[in-house]
Amino acid sequence: MTSAGQVGPLELLVIQPTPFCNLDCSYCYLPDRSNKRKMTLETLEKTFNWVFSSGLVRQPFTLLWHAGEPMVLPASFYEQATLKLEPCNVSGFEVTQSFQTNATLVNDAWCEFIRRRSIQVGVSVDGPDFLNDRHRVTRKGGGTLENVLRGMRMLRDHHIPFDVITVLTSTSLDYPDELFDFYIEHAVTSVAFNVEEIEGPHVTSSLSGSGIEPRFRQFYSRFMDLALASDPPLRVREFDSAYNSISHHQQPDTRTQECRPFAILNVDYEGNFSTYSPELLGLTSPRHGSFALGNVARDTLESVLAIPRFVVLDDEIRRGVDMCQKTCRYFPFCGGGPPGNKFFENGDFATTETLSCRLHKKATFDVALDKLEQMKAVM
Amino acid sequence: MKALFAVAPNFHCSGSWKDRLLVAEGSGWCAPHDDELASLTLTKPGSDPACCCLFSVPAHMRNRFWAMLNEEAAEGTGDFDKFSEDLANFLTFKELPPPKDSVSELLIQSPDGKVETGDVWALINFGEEPVLLTWPQLQLRLGPAEGCRMTVGLPPNVVPPPKDELNVLLAIRLGPA
Numbered sequence: 033m034t035s036a037g038q039v040g041p042l043e044l045l046v047i048q049p050t051p052f053c054n055l056d057c058s059y060c061y062l063p064d065r066s067n068k069r070k071m072t073l074e075t076l077e078k079t080f081n082w083v084f085s086s087g088l089v090r091q092p093f094t095l096l097w098h099a100g101e102p103m104v105l106p107a108s109f110y111e112q113a114t115l116k117l118e119p120c121n122v123s124g125f126e127v128t129q130s131f132q133t134n135a136t137l138v139n140d141a142w143c144e145f146i147r148r149r150s151i152q153v154g155v156s157v158d159g160p161d162f163l164n165d166r167h168r169v170t171r172k173g174g175g176t177l178e179n180v181l182r183g184m185r186m187l188r189d190h191h192i193p194f195d196v197i198t199v200l201t202s203t204s205l206d207y208p209d210e211l212f213d214f215y216i217e218h219a220v221t222s223v224a225f226n227v228e229e230i231e232g233p234h235v236t237s238s239l240s241g242s243g244i245e246p247r248f249r250q251f252y253s254r255f256m257d258l259a260l261a262s263d264p265p266l267r268v269r270e271f272d273s274a275y276n277s278i279s280h281h282q283q284p285d286t287r288t289q290e291c292r293p294f295a296i297l298n299v300d301y302e303g304n305f306s307t308y309s310p311e312l313l314g315l316t317s318p319r320h321g322s323f324a325l326g327n328v329a330r331d332t333l334e335s336v337l338a339i340p341r342f343v344v345l346d347d348e349i350r351r352g353v354d355m356c357q358k359t360c361r362y363f364p365f366c367g368g369g370p371p372g373n374k375f376f377e378n379g380d381f382a383t384t385e386t387l388s389c390r391l392h393k394k395a396t397f398d399v400a401l402d403k404l405e406q407m408k409a410v411m
Numbered sequence: 412m413k414a415l416f417a418v419a420p421n422f423h424c425s426g427s428w429k430d431r432l433l434v435a436e437g438s439g440w441c442a443p444h445d446d447e448l449a450s451l452t453l454t455k456p457g458s459d460p461a462c463c464c465l466f467s468v469p470a471h472m473r474n475r476f477w478a479m480l481n482e483e484a485a486e487g488t489g490d491f492d493k494f495s496e497d498l499a500n501f502l503t504f505k506e507l508p509p510p511k512d513s514v515s516e517l518l519i520q521s522p523d524g525k526v527e528t529g530d531v532w533a534l535i536n537f538g539e540e541p542v543l544l545t546w547p548q549l550q551l552r553l554g555p556a557e558g559c560r561m562t563v564g565l566p567p568n569v570v571p572p573p574k575d576e577l578n579v580l581l582a583i584r585l586g587p588a
Contacts, residue, residue, distance in 0.1 A: 162423045
């Protein structure tokens with residue numbers, strides 16, 4: 033049986049203080065985003081106590097407020113959360129708080145709180161209006177870019193740095209130059225590209241059609257040419273990640289954060305928790321049951337590690353990683369595909385390649401390698 | 412043969428055709444009525460490969476164009492050929508590749524100037540103000556950073572700019588046959 037000392041250490045604590053989102057993006061994987069229930073401060077305190085007494089905290093970690101839209105709760109909720117976090121943190125390790133937000137609700141009170149508490153911010157925006165407003169829409173179907181830009185301007189006016197996450201769809205692949213212009217125009221200095229994935233209730237992706245992979249590579253290659261030539265260079269998470277993998281060749285037995293039990297802990301508004309890919313929380317499978325493995329009010333880490341649902345899940349994910357290691361030449365630079373993607377696309381964790389692997393890992397890695405070789409050739 | 416217009420596939424141009432196209436009315440010009448517009452424009456890009464294709468040049472490329480001109484003016488080292496090559500690469504990525512052996516030319520048109528358009532494959536407006544391209548009974552307002560790939564055999568005239576202004580265009584001309 034797996035013991036508490038064999039899992040973790042915790043690297044990422046994802047707390048969903050509400051499933052509600054004020055937007056209704058067409059590619060969203062959250063099944064419950066109309067639900068306006070909120071996490072109580074009592075549940076939040078239990079969550080913190082659970083985390084710090086679990087034995088998982090053996091190094092600094094990030095607390096990510098995510099999913100629905102965290103800013104639908106007032107800044108005062110997070111102020112109280114921060115005040116509760118401090119006495120609960122008996123570990124002495126630093127906890128970096130981070131928000132992933134659509135930025136439409138940013139106001140002065142938010143900015144003041146974010147600055148005072150040195151919170152990291154990631155803004156979700158998909159580029160110019162003809163790209164962003166195609167998928168990132170209000171509950172009435174209206175475009176959202178104008179409000180996102182207002183929020184981004186406010187963050188900048190308060191000297192709050194932020195990263196941007198853009199979800200790429202099939203349409204985006206025709207517009208690398210326009211995306212680049214958008215980031216430069218709006219003073220974005222760091223961008224991460226996610227791909228439209230098949231996850232949860234989002235059962236199709238515009239990127240799963242034939243001919244997408246070469247288009248994706250062309251898009252990414254052209255975008256990287258622009259990003260690397262800009263002054264200062266526009267940072268791209270996928271390129272940095274590939275560069276780091278190439279520079280610091282990972283150990284072949286290294287499992288990624290998403291593949292290691294309790295390196296990520298996902299907690300919903302009711303205190304239910306899961307591990308591995310955050311997208312799994314709130315979902316069930318006929319074979320696995322609920323991916324929520326326990327509740328912070330009832331279950332200890334030791335008790336969860338012993339339940340058959342966790343044992344089966346961990347075994348499948350471990351076998352999936354082993355299969356990646358045996359069959360994929362990118363494994364030394366990847367560490368195993370995301371379990372959530374494997375499950376949603378292949379129906380089983382003990383599988384290998386997914387759309388995310390092909391585009392988000394392999395294609396971006398190959399392009400990064402090409403660019404680094406070109407850079408080396410001219411040096 | 413009459414000019415038909417569409418936004419080139421894989422490009423996004425903001426604004427409507429009603430704001431871009433002008434039809435002759437008496438001695439002046441006016442926006443086309445809906446039925447005229449329907450006969451002048453294609454709603455499905457690419458349905459007529461020979462049509463006049465509107466496209467746009469990204470802001471970073473427009474900035475580079477002006478940086479190149481400023482460098483040429485200041486140091487004499489602006490590299491127009493390199494810029495033209497990069498522009499061709501951009502258009503090729505967008506699946507609107509300039510013809511083989513085409514040649515790029517910088518055009519500065521004064522109020523009394525005339526632009527030779529017989530062999531023009533595309534014109535791109537790099538200036539700050541719109542440029543008017545004119546065909547019989549029809550005009551196209553080409554906004555800043557917009558370009559138009561022409562229909563072979565239907566070259567437009569370029570309306571000279573108003574007094575004290577210049578049209579700044581890049582022409583991609585068909586190469587020798």
